[in-house]
Amino acid sequence: EDQNVPQRTKVVVIGAGWGGLSTAHALSKDDRYDVTVVEAAPKVGGVVRDGYTTISGQRPAEAGQHGFWNNYHNIYSLFDELGIRDTALTDYAPQGQYSPRGLEAVWPVYREQFPALPTGLAQAAYTKFLQLSPLERATALPLVLAFSEFDNSPQAWQRYDNVSFRDLCMRLGVSKKMYNEAFEPMILTGLFAPGSECSAAAALGMAYFFVLQSQNAFDVQWCRGNIGDQVFTPWVEVMQGRGVHLRTETRVSGFTLNESQTKIVGVQCQTANGGSVELAADAVVFGVGAEALQAFAKFCPELSQFDEFRRFANLRGTSVLATRVFLDRNVTVPYSANACWGFDENVGMTMFDIRALHGSDNPTVMGAPGSVLEVDYYHASPLLVMDDSAIVEKVKKDVDTLLGPTAKQATVVDAAVVRLPNGVNWYYPGSYRDMPQLTSQSLRDCYFAGDIVRTQHGSWSQEKAYVTGLQVANLLRRDITGGNTNNPLTKILPVASDEPHVALGK
Ligand SMILES: Cc1cc2nc3c(=O)[nH]c(=O)nc-3n(C[C@H](O)[C@H](O)[C@H](O)COP(=O)(O)OP(=O)(O)OC[C@H]3O[C@@H](n4cnc5c(N)ncnc54)[C@H](O)[C@@H]3O)c2cc1C
Structure with a gap:
């Protein structure tokens, strides 16, 4: 040699x-x-990869619709490096929360709300809860203690990891209504499992990062198209250009x-x-x-x-069912991104208007005669056992309940059904x-x-x-x-510091 x-x-x-x-x-x-x-797998991207097709075999599909929240500083920096930030992401838009009885809450674009307020106060002032009284919401106040104490250190994880988030809330006096209608849907869509089966440490960490770190924390930009085309393909091309070998x-x-x-x-x-x-x-x-x-x-x-x-x-993992239905006509979808609860016990659900998020000129909706809706279910093992046609029927029924009369008149002309058995990580109590x-x-x-x-x-x-x-x-x-850690290959950007009142609380 x-x-x-x-x-x-x-x-x-x-x-x-x-x-x-x-x-x-x-x-x-x-x-x-x-x-x-x-x-x-045949394609890169992990649980969020694309490369699936619809039942007709005519349209591309992917596993869900993917969001990038305000604190994704490192991924945003990658997008800048790849030169895809403007093309790969949607603008910010308000988001809805639905149950079978109708619209429950609206999350505005927080960065557009003035005056800018300290975190905690901002979410309380600007989130529109239609069914939860200020009194119910006030029962969540004692949780501030837990958020103040949880700093992501191993000690904080050990302290809060053995208790479930639901138990923590009940012990601190959060009302059942507040828990069931505000916190449980957030845990089901953020951690993919019910709060009674999720570590309180994971829930506190996740909720702080996505919702409470600042007024703008919950603002999200969605992938403006198929994530494989928008993100993974250009990213992998750069790596392969530098000699990385990929064996799918x-x-x-x-x-x-x-x-x-x-x-x-x-x-x-x-x-x-x-x-x-x-x-x-x-x-x-x-x-x-x-x-x-x-x-x-x-x-x-x-x-x-x-x-x-x-x-x-x-x-262990928990299961996700990602579906996309192509309707024969356009239906009215008030919010392009929605979290839903109460449709199936212990199952989380999200619904996206793909035409609104991707744009009508996008290959994901081209040739589709009407609305294209992504409906995803989390902690969904009981749904995964249904066959494709039963799943599509169930999705349509849920969409009808959600969107009302215009949806009921529409029929499904094509659909994608992606099953991810045990596909996402489950942060069960004690998992740390x-x-x-x-x-x-x-x-x-x-x-x-x-x-x-x-x-x-x-x-x-x-x-x-x-x-x-x-x-x-x-x-x-x-x-x-023997690389110098002061001169790393890639600088890692921290999550922004705690606001002064949070730091004081901690
Ligand atoms: C429907 C859905 C929607 C989501 N929405 C969002 C969102 O909006 N925003 C967000 O931030 N996150 C979202 N997530 C979560 C996010 O996708 C995950 O947190 C993230 O992708 C995890 O990446 P990972 O690299 O840790 O693991 P994975 O994505 O699980 O990647 C692991 C890879 O390892 C491969 N592998 C496993 N075993 C082997 C083996 N023996 N040999 C070779 N390869 C193997 C797998 O095939 C897989 O590709 C969503 C997830 C799903 C399923």
């Missing part, structure tokens, strides 16, 4: 979701790394450890055509969710010899102790990225997955190639 050619560090990234792609992209900026991303339809199924069992040196993969391949690795990044970590714990004895990996057997840290505690040069990973950054969902990927790239560079 030519001694003058520097050896490149072989990094195998498992999973091409936000977390794995983030690490691969960051490392691609340093040519000392030879990065391979291995993805089981390739499932990681086992690992080879060094003789002293301290390090992964080979990643065993199964390809779609039944072949197998082993990739040599100097470092391995697990960019996978709870369900995949659980499978590795169960089926890879080389990993389950370690307590850290055995604990992943406790992790089972979740991975950024760096493996038992194997050298082994890391975890994605929204299942413990981090003190304070972000959630896509932003959290993306941030943990950057954190892993910086740690890996420090550990393996």
Whole structure:
């Protein structure tokens, strides 16, 4: 071997979701790394990938409609780097909240509300709750104590992780009506499971990030089209241009450890055509969710010899049903994005007007005769067992209840049904102790990225997955190639600081 050619560090990234792609992209900026991303699915994007088709086979579909909230500073910075910020995102718009009895609340565009108010007061003053009296809303005040105490530190997580969010609310005296009509819908759509089955720590962290960090925290821009076309394709092209190898339809199924069992040196993969391949690795990044970590714990004895990996057997996901219905006529949809509750017990629901969000010239709606509605259900295992036609019938019934007479006259001419069994992470009470840290505690040069990973950054969902990927790239560079952490590959932007009154409370 030519001694003058520097050896490149072989990094195998498992999973091409936000977390794995983030690490691969960051490392691609340093040519000392030879990065391979291995993805089981046919397309990149993880749980939010596109590449599905409608029942007729004629139209593209994706898993849901994806939003980027005010505090997604790192993803916004990526969009700037890729030059896609203006084209990939919608403008801000008010959002609705519905139950079967009608419109329940309206979330305005908070940055357009004046005067700007301290957080907490701003949401109370500017959110229009149509059914909740000020007295009911006042019962939520004691929660301020919990929000003040929760600072994302491991101690705060341990303090609030063993109790469910519902129990915390009941103990603090939040009224049942306030809980059922304001908090439960937020948890079902933000954490994908009911508050009685979600860690209070996760709920406090998520709600602070998405709603309470500032007056503008809940303002959201949606992906203006298919997320694969708008975001993942241009992003992956940049990485591949810098030499990142991408292997889709390739499932990681086992690992080879060094003789002293301290390090992964080979990643065993199964390809779609039944072949197998082993990739040599100097470092391995697990960019996978709870369900995949659980499978590795169960089926890879080389990993389950370690307590850290055995604990992943406790992790679990919850199911999502993402549907898109194409109607034969335009129906009136007052708000382009809506959270809904009360349609199925313990199931969260969102509804989007795709034509309004993507624009009528977008390939996602081209050729469609009327409205195109995305209706997604969370914690939806009982719905996943229905067949496609029963699901489409149910969706239409829910849309009719939501939108009333004009919707009832419409018929469905095509639909997409995407099932994601156990596809999203479930932050059940006590899950914190089972979740991975950024760096493996038992194997050298082994890391975890994605929204299942413990981090003190304070972000959630896509932003959290993306941030943990950057954190892993910086740690890996420090550990393996002695990179200076003061000069990271990608600077990680913090969630904005607490407002003065919140900091004082804390
Ligand atoms: C319908 C829906 C709507 C959502 N809406 C929003 C939203 O509006 N805003 C927001 O911020 N977040 C949203 N989320 C959540 C967000 O998508 C996730 O937080 C984020 O995508 C998680 O990314 P990740 O990289 O951690 O994991 P994942 O996306 O789960 O990626 C893991 C990848 O690993 C692959 N993998 C697993 N096992 C293996 C294996 N053995 N070998 C190879 N590859 C493997 C998987 O195929 C997958 O591609 C939504 C999720 C869903 C399902």
